[in-house]
Amino acid sequence: MYQYQYPHPAVTVDCIIFGFDGQNLKVMLVQRKSEPFAKMWALPGAFVNEDESLESCAERVLMKEGNISGVYLEQLFTFGTPSRDPRERVISVAYMGLVKTADFELIAGNDELQIEWRDVEQVGDLAFDHNDILATAIQRIRGKIRYQPIGFELLDSKFTLPQLQQLYEAILGQSLDRRNFRKKLLSMQILKQLSEKQQNVAHKAAFYYEFDRERYEVLMKEGIYLELV
Amino acid sequence: MYQYQYPHPAVTVDCIIFGFDGQNLKVMLVQRKSEPFAKMWALPGAFVNEDESLESCAERVLMKEGNISGVYLEQLFTFGTPSRDPRERVISVAYMGLVKTADFELIAGNDELQIEWRDVEQVGDLAFDHNDILATAIQRIRGKIRYQPIGFELLDSKFTLPQLQQLYEAILGQSLDRRNFRKKLLSMQILKQLSEKQQNVAHKAAFYYEFDRERYEVLMKEGIYLELV
DNA sequence: GTTTCATTGTGTAAAAAATACACTAAATAA
DNA sequence: TTATTTAGTGTATTTTTTACACAATGAAAC
Structure with missing residues (x-):
C-alpha cells in the first residue's frame, strides 16, 4: 500500500x-x-x-496495443472532472497520436476483449468521458492540419497527391479543389516528387511524392508560417 | 493518511x-x-x-492571490516529468489566465513572501520548471491572439484602438501598421465605437470602443474564422 | 486491338486580401 | 499663440485566393 498525507488522485494517459x-x-x-x-x-x-513521463506512458500504451514505436504523439488535454471515473478520482492526460494503420499490428491487451480501427463517424457510446475526449481530438486535428504538416504521419512515406488530398478531405469533412490543392501544397516546397508512379491502377497513374522533412525544418527555423490548405 | 494500492502522484494546478x-x-x-x-x-x-475540478482549482488560486473571479482561463498544458519536484512525483496542470491588472488586488498567500506583476521580458530563474511553463504560455498567447479575440480580456471594457494596438504589439513583439490594424479590426465588426473620448491627454483624444461579445458569438455560430492581425 | 472508363495533370483570368505609405485634426503644455 | 504629441483617414500596388475545362494515361472490357 502507498500512503500520502493528502489525498492523491490516480493519473492515467488515454490515447x-x-x-x-x-x-x-x-x-x-x-x-x-x-x-x-x-x-x-x-x-x-x-x-x-x-517513474515514467506522461509521454513515455503514451508510448507504452502504443507499444502494448500495436507493438509500434516512434510515431507522432502530442499532448491533447487533461480531463479532470471529479466524477469521471466511478472508482476513484482519476485525472486523465490525453495524448493524440497519428499512425499509418498498415504499420500497426493490433493486439488486444490483457484487459481487453477486442481492439479495432473504427471510422470516426461510426463511434458509438464510449466508456467514461471518452466521447468528449475524442471530440476534442477531432477538433484539434482539424485545426492543426491546416497549418502543420502532420497529415504525412498518416500516410506511407511515398504517397500521391490525390491520396494526400483524400486525407485532407476526410479530416476536414469538405472537398477541396484539385488544382488549387496541388498548387498550394507544391508551392510550400515541402514535397519531393519521385520518378516512380503508381502501378496497376485502372486509370492514369499518379506520381509518388515524399515529405521533405529537412526542407520543412529549414522553413520552421526561418519562422515561416505555413498555411497548407 | 490516505492509502492506495498503487502509487499515486500529487497533482497541482499552476497558473x-x-x-x-x-x-x-x-x-x-x-x-x-x-x-x-x-x-x-x-x-x-x-x-x-x-472534489474539485481542475478549472475550479485554477479559479481558487486566482481568488486566493487576488480576490478575483470570472476571468478568462484556459488549460495550457500538463507537465509531468518525474523529477520536476524534488519532494515527490508532482504532475502540474497549467492554466493560462488573462486579467485586467487594475481589477487585481495582489495579496500574498500564507506560503508566499511577496506577489507581484513582472514584465515577461524581465522574468529571471523561476522555481521548478516554471520557466518552461511560462515559455509555453507565451507561445500559446502569441499564437492565439491572432485569431481569437482574447486580447480584450487584458484591457478595460472601454479601450481605444491605439491601446489595443499597443497590446498586440507587446504580445507579438513586433510593431504593426496603424492604418492597416484599424482597418482590419474594424472590418471584423466585433468592436462598438462609443461616443466618449479620452480625457486629459496632451494630444488628440482617441475614441473609446467596446468589444461586441454578442456580435462575436453570432460570427462564431456561423463558423466564421477570424484573422485578427 | 480498339474502345471505354476512371482518374491524373495542367493554366489563367477575376476577385479578394494584404501591404505600403503621408498628411490633417485635435488636445494639452509651454 | 505656438509647439508638441498622437489620432484618424484613403488609395494604389502587390499578393493571394478562387473558380473553372480539357487533354493524357493506363487498365479493363469488349
Missing part, C-alpha cells in the same frame, strides 16, 4: 490514435473486459507509472 | 496569469516562503482538492 485507410479517418478503440464499463468500447490507456 | 499595464505584458509571480526553492519566484499554484 486517441488516428489512422487513415485511404478513405476515412479511423480511431483505435478497445473493448473493455472488466468493470466499470465492461464490454464497452473505450480509448486505450494506462495508469502512469511512478 | 500563468497575464496582465497588461498599457505598455508591456506582465505575468503574476509569487515569492516562495518555504522549501523547496524557498525565496525563489514561482508561478502561483495549488494542489488539486479531492
Whole structure:
C-alpha cells in the first residue's frame, strides 16, 4: 500500500490514435473486459507509472496495443472532472497520436476483449468521458492540419497527391479543389516528387511524392508560417 | 493518511496569469516562503482538492492571490516529468489566465513572501520548471491572439484602438501598421465605437470602443474564422 | 486491338486580401 | 499663440485566393 498525507488522485494517459485507410479517418478503440464499463468500447490507456513521463506512458500504451514505436504523439488535454471515473478520482492526460494503420499490428491487451480501427463517424457510446475526449481530438486535428504538416504521419512515406488530398478531405469533412490543392501544397516546397508512379491502377497513374522533412525544418527555423490548405 | 494500492502522484494546478499595464505584458509571480526553492519566484499554484475540478482549482488560486473571479482561463498544458519536484512525483496542470491588472488586488498567500506583476521580458530563474511553463504560455498567447479575440480580456471594457494596438504589439513583439490594424479590426465588426473620448491627454483624444461579445458569438455560430492581425 | 472508363495533370483570368505609405485634426503644455 | 504629441483617414500596388475545362494515361472490357 502507498500512503500520502493528502489525498492523491490516480493519473492515467488515454490515447486517441488516428489512422487513415485511404478513405476515412479511423480511431483505435478497445473493448473493455472488466468493470466499470465492461464490454464497452473505450480509448486505450494506462495508469502512469511512478517513474515514467506522461509521454513515455503514451508510448507504452502504443507499444502494448500495436507493438509500434516512434510515431507522432502530442499532448491533447487533461480531463479532470471529479466524477469521471466511478472508482476513484482519476485525472486523465490525453495524448493524440497519428499512425499509418498498415504499420500497426493490433493486439488486444490483457484487459481487453477486442481492439479495432473504427471510422470516426461510426463511434458509438464510449466508456467514461471518452466521447468528449475524442471530440476534442477531432477538433484539434482539424485545426492543426491546416497549418502543420502532420497529415504525412498518416500516410506511407511515398504517397500521391490525390491520396494526400483524400486525407485532407476526410479530416476536414469538405472537398477541396484539385488544382488549387496541388498548387498550394507544391508551392510550400515541402514535397519531393519521385520518378516512380503508381502501378496497376485502372486509370492514369499518379506520381509518388515524399515529405521533405529537412526542407520543412529549414522553413520552421526561418519562422515561416505555413498555411497548407 | 490516505492509502492506495498503487502509487499515486500529487497533482497541482499552476497558473500563468497575464496582465497588461498599457505598455508591456506582465505575468503574476509569487515569492516562495518555504522549501523547496524557498525565496525563489514561482508561478502561483495549488494542489488539486479531492472534489474539485481542475478549472475550479485554477479559479481558487486566482481568488486566493487576488480576490478575483470570472476571468478568462484556459488549460495550457500538463507537465509531468518525474523529477520536476524534488519532494515527490508532482504532475502540474497549467492554466493560462488573462486579467485586467487594475481589477487585481495582489495579496500574498500564507506560503508566499511577496506577489507581484513582472514584465515577461524581465522574468529571471523561476522555481521548478516554471520557466518552461511560462515559455509555453507565451507561445500559446502569441499564437492565439491572432485569431481569437482574447486580447480584450487584458484591457478595460472601454479601450481605444491605439491601446489595443499597443497590446498586440507587446504580445507579438513586433510593431504593426496603424492604418492597416484599424482597418482590419474594424472590418471584423466585433468592436462598438462609443461616443466618449479620452480625457486629459496632451494630444488628440482617441475614441473609446467596446468589444461586441454578442456580435462575436453570432460570427462564431456561423463558423466564421477570424484573422485578427 | 480498339474502345471505354476512371482518374491524373495542367493554366489563367477575376476577385479578394494584404501591404505600403503621408498628411490633417485635435488636445494639452509651454 | 505656438509647439508638441498622437489620432484618424484613403488609395494604389502587390499578393493571394478562387473558380473553372480539357487533354493524357493506363487498365479493363469488349
